[in-house]
Amino acid sequence: MLNSDIYLKESLYDLLSLWRTPAFFLPAMLFPLVFYVFFGIVFNFSAAQGEYMLVSYACFGMMGPALFNYATAVASDRAQGWLTLKRISPMPLSAYVVAKFFSSLVFAACIALMLFITAALFADVQLLLWQWATLFTVLLIGTLPFALIGLLMGLCLxxxxxxxxxxxxxxxxxxxxxxxVPIQFLPDTVRYIAYGLPSYHYSQLAHAVIGTNQGHNLWLHGLYLVAFCGVLIAVIYWRYQRLSR
Incomplete structure (x- = not known):
């Protein structure tokens, strides 16, 4: 079997296992949608608020599948011995990791599309086609740091x-x-904390697509996330080597 076939099959099986677990995907998909309905539609006092909250709750919602799919599934597989079995099997372990990221992306994409459709139909959010496409792409790619956080948690907890x-x-x-809550309405202390969080930089890149970011250099946000991912990959590799001994 070709390596590409292994990755594809593992990804499809992982996606199927999540689809058979409504306790995972229903809260993950509905929680951000309910939040947006309340704060982006019901209590919406302007079109700008609807756009801002769309991006914020899309970031919030799409972080979830990456974090939970890795952390809970990897921790469970470790406890039940499945991770050990996969490690000694001919299948490359990277297929296991990639499969979980693929599943996370699928559910994240569903969350984004549900929010986009809801915003366009009920919150009068009107973006250009390139903005919808760019926002969707940024939101998906930006879930990588949270997948790595989840993977590290799964290897440690x-x-x-x-x-x-x-x-x-x-x-x-x-x-x-x-x-x-929009970052400008939070106390100064909280803002300083936000600068050190990947979710802040992720959201600022997404907000930049529609012009609602804080105006900081986008390269700084991107470099922070790249450096953050690099550090996490190094720590994950170290932790995995410890578990393999």
Missing amino acids: SDKAAPAVVNLVYLPMAFLSGLW
């Missing part, structure tokens, strides 16, 4: 602790980055 710890990281990180 037990299967019982992983869901709780992910929530303890995910929800405060979203709030402190200005994804629930």
